[in-house]
Amino acid sequence: MRLRVLQHVPFEGPAHIGAWANRRGHALAISHLYAGDPPPMLDDFDGLVVMGGPMGVHDEAEHSWLSAEKTCIENAIAAGRPLIGVCLGAQLIAQALGAKVTRNAEREIGWLPIELMHDALAEPCCSGLPARFDAFHWHGDRFDIPAGALHLARSPACDSQAFLYQGRVLGLQCHLESVPSSIAALCEHCADELSPGLFVQTAAEMRTAPPAAFEQIHAVLEQLLDAVVSRGVPT
Template structure:
């Protein structure tokens, strides 16, 4: 399968998603939208991976490429392509599906528990996943669950943590793709967002996460990716 990454800033790349794609034999290309790369044409990819970023889905005046990216996402959904969006990427997908993206009641930055919904626990793609586990979060906005989508997970600070639409479109508010280096990069480049709050950890706390924390979120991520973007798809 030819996967195409839409990247919004240099320091938020596919991380563990890239490792997973390589092991599954998926080709991986990237449009660095912040650097002027255009989104890919529909015929040039089989699935989209849409990463996070510090901007908002509403910031088209500051980031003119957002308009073309939104059209790419809408076209991919309409064409039946599989998609995964992380944080900003999930918000862009939710907006494309008609859901609102608004300010969250609290900023959620750090390792905090998420729990699967009852609907998710009955969904085959979530079979065997832990009902509750810690994940990395870094967001001040949130998406509503799109109409017709399955609500997969919630946290104390944000009820809408994940959704699945038509079994092929996955939105993740949290960062299951994170690796130690990508967490450190977020802490370096977005340090201005680390003012105290009830759901805001320090950079030291985030970077001190043990290997087991990453292993758990990566196992969850890869099970979901295998369900949404199975090997042996179009090439």
């Protein structure tokens, strides 16, 4: 499958999604929207991966490419393609599906717990996943769960952590794709967001997570990605 990544800043790339795609034999290309790359046409990809970034879904005035990106996402959904959205990417997909995106009550930054919703435990893509585990987070906004989507997960700081729409559109507020280098990059480039908060860890706490923490979130991510990609409409 040809996967196209929409990347919004240099320091938030596909991370473990790239490693997963390589092992599964999926071709992966990146559109660097922040650098002037245009969003891809439908003929250019079979599935779409929309990454995070420090901007918000309403920031078209500061980031003119957002409008064209939103059209790309809407077209991909309408065409039956599989989509994966991470953080800002999930918010953009939620907005395309008619849901609101607003400020979260608290910033949520660091390794913090999420739990699967009861209905998600019966969803085949979640079969065997831990009901509760620590995920990596870095966000100040949130999405509402789109109408018709299955609410997959919540956390103490944000009740909208993940959703699944038509079995092929996955929105993740948390960063299950994180690797040590991507966390280090966030700590460097977004250090201004690390003022003390109820759900904000220090850079040192985030960067000293043990290998087992990454192994767990990657196992969860890979199971979800496999399920979503398998439901997409091939070209």
